[in-house]
Amino acid sequence: MSIIKISSKPFDVHHKDIKALDIADKLSVDPSAVEAASRDFGHIAKAIPLAVLQPSTPKEIAALIKLSYYNSVPFGIAAKGHGHSLRGQAMANNGVVIDMKSMNKCRNGTGIRVSTDGLYADVGGEQLWIEVLNKTLEHGLAPVSWTDYLYLTVGGTLSNAGISGQTFRYGPQISNVLEMDVITGKADFMTCSPKMNSELFYAVLGGLGQFGIITRARIPLQPASLRVKWVRVLYSDFSSFTRDQVLLISRNGRKDQNTLDYLEGSLLMDQGSPNNWRSSFFPHSDHPKIISLITKHRIMYCLEVVKHYDDQTKNTVDKVMKQILQGLSYMPGFMFQKDVRYGEFLNRVRAGELKLESQGLWEVPHPWLNLFIPKSQISDFNNGVFRGIVLERNITTGPVLVYPMNRHKQVLWDDRMSAVTPGEEIFYAVGFLHSSGFNDWEAFEDQNMEIMKFCNRAGIVVKQYLPHYSTKDEWVHHFGSKWKIFQLRKHQFDPRMLLSPGQRIFNNN
Ligand SMILES: Cc1cc2nc3c(=O)[nH]c(=O)nc-3n(C[C@H](O)[C@H](O)[C@H](O)COP(=O)(O)OP(=O)(O)OC[C@H]3O[C@@H](n4cnc5c(N)ncnc54)[C@H](O)[C@@H]3O)c2cc1C
The missing domain is CATH 3.30.465.10 (Uridine Diphospho-n-acetylenolpyruvylglucosamine Reductase; domain 3)
Incomplete structure (x- = not known):
């Protein structure tokens, strides 16, 4: 029997093939490593592991899993990528966190x-x-x-x-x-x-x-393309906004030149600047006229589209973008555009991150709520949540995203995958990307709970993206018809329930 001592708890491994000590020098109990593994971007959950594995090879990861698998009392193991989870999903209370970046x-x-x-x-x-x-x-x-x-x-x-x-x-x-x-x-x-x-x-x-x-x-x-044309247009009317979004994503044949390369949408509300950390877009000189629209309508809806181009298409891209925007119902005079390098567009959030970090506002609680909502119910969601709960509570700070996606008769979202979506062909992603102080995140959490309750009452078939639940019943409900297979696969591939315990699906600690 090999015994490896981590913290005060020995792991007793009853297996002759496991040389536990092979990874002993890769297991850190250094307080700063343990502390870093017990927090994430959400800054809401905390779970303290016994140790952190800093592997150099996949073999060392397998050795750790074996160690737990054959231990008389198995311990939880969580791979931690960049730790940008929101609710402790990459944590392992009294277990071991694998710092995946050390592989890099x-x-x-x-x-x-x-x-x-x-x-x-x-x-x-x-x-x-x-x-x-x-x-x-x-x-x-x-x-x-x-x-x-x-x-x-x-x-x-x-x-x-x-x-x-x-x-x-x-x-x-x-x-x-x-x-x-x-x-x-x-x-x-x-x-x-x-x-x-x-x-x-x-x-x-x-x-x-x-x-x-x-x-x-x-x-x-x-x-890869060289550059992108990046356009935002504004709406005061939600049904025109969503009708245009759906129209645009329906033109998605790969060879159709009117096919966009990117489409999202967001809410603009009274939060000071129309720009936010996700991307700084609107020119300063236009802020007053945008702000006065927001003041008048309380919520404006912003459609965001992008068309890539390169040397072959640089002379035609403007014409194509004009054709794409033709016939849309955005407010005249509220079209804004940028022309940036492709890589700069993809990495657009980084500048905001660095700015917030320099102000000490990045490492704060993030009580986010991300949802998938069927297209047929997005208007009810707007009335009850955006124009109801959100305006009444008036606490939203941070971007709110709203954009549709296709299933394309299962091709784009293969049902065999574990990911869960509402059943409809088109559904929306809605993201409330709140930042809060360390003492007031509960108010946002309350709002999130109220939103979920409203959806239940209104019969909106909502699915959480980046889900977090505390009871098994909630998980069973979340997975719906996929629960049975999810459970069977767990028994097949992780029968001792070791992996990612912080998701709290099979482990409730
Ligand atoms: C600022 C910000 C912006 C975001 N934007 C988007 C977005 O636009 N679209 C989107 O889809 N999501 C977005 N997310 C959410 C993000 O995709 C998830 O939180 C993701 O899990 C974070 O990746 P990570 O490397 O930090 O994972 P971690 O938080 O480290 O881990 C997440 C989960 O995956 C498991 N895991 C990690 N690595 C592995 C591995 N190698 N093998 C198996 N399991 C593993 C962990 O155990 C954990 O359960 C955003 C998050 C933040 C903070």
Whole structure:
């Protein structure tokens, strides 16, 4: 029997094949490492692990999993990517957190490899999407599906879905993976794809870290554009705003030149500046006229679209954008545009982050609420939530996003994946990206709860994105018809319920 001592608790491993001490020097109990592993971007949840594994190789991750798997009392293990979870999803109370970024340090820059034919990149699960962007751009290539913010890891976003303004056209990031290497909760190394170990492949995509640790993902690439035309238009009327959004995403044939490359939307409310940390867009000289509209209507709706271009299309892109915007019902005189480098557009949130960080306003509580709402009920949501709860409470600080995406008859959101969406062909992502003080986040949490209650009462079939629940019944309800398979897959790939305990699906500590 090997005994490895972490903190005051020994792990007694009854297995002759496990040399626990192999990873002893990779397990840190350093107070600063433990403290960092017990917090996340949300700054709401806290769970203290016994130790932090700082692995150099996937083998060391597997050794840790074996250690727990064969321990008489197994301990929880959470991969921590960039720790940008909001509710402790990458924490492991009294368990071990794997600091995935330490893999990156040891790969000596080989964590992202572009294939010689340029069709895909093999990317370590610990890599940040900004690193993927920078590396692939060196080859004039890029993935097609993104998140708004790129300082998130590949393993972290593939465990959720990875959505942004490209999702209506290409599907979420989980629909843009060709193959993965995964270490399961039984410490098995498995390569999986739609053809090989497909059950694991679909389980892991949107699987909230429950089935295995992603150590490599193969991401398809396309030629990258050089620059983008980036346009925002304003609406006072919600139904015109959503009608135009839906019209635009319906033109999504890959060869149709009127197809947009990105579409989102957001609310503008009385919060000082019409700009926010997600992106600074409106020219200063236009702030007074935008603010007076907001004062008059209380909420303005902002549609945001982007069309990529390169040397071949630079002379026609303006005409194409004009055609795209023709016939839309935005308020005349409220069209704003920018022309920026492609990489600058994708990395647009970073500048806001750095600004808030310098003001000490980034590392604060983030009581976010992210929802998927069927298109048929988005108008009820506007009336009851945006124009009801939000205006009445008047506490919203931070961006509120509202944009639609297609399922395209299951092609873009394959039902075999673990990710959960409302059943309709078109559904909306709504994100309340609140920042609060350390003493007043409960007021936002109250508002979030009121929104959920309202949806229940109004019969709105809402699904949480980046979900967090505290009871099993809520999880069963969340997964709906997918619960049975989710549970079966858990028994198949992580029967001792070791992985990502901070999601609190199978572990309620
Ligand atoms: C500022 C900001 C902007 C965001 N914008 C978007 C957006 O536009 N679109 C969007 O879809 N999401 C967005 N998110 C949410 C984000 O995608 C998720 O919170 C994501 O999980 C964060 O990635 P991470 O690397 O920090 O993951 P972590 O918080 O470290 O981990 C998240 C979960 O994944 C598990 N996990 C981590 N790595 C692995 C791995 N290699 N293998 C298996 N499981 C793993 C963890 O155990 C945990 O359960 C945003 C979050 C923030 C803070």
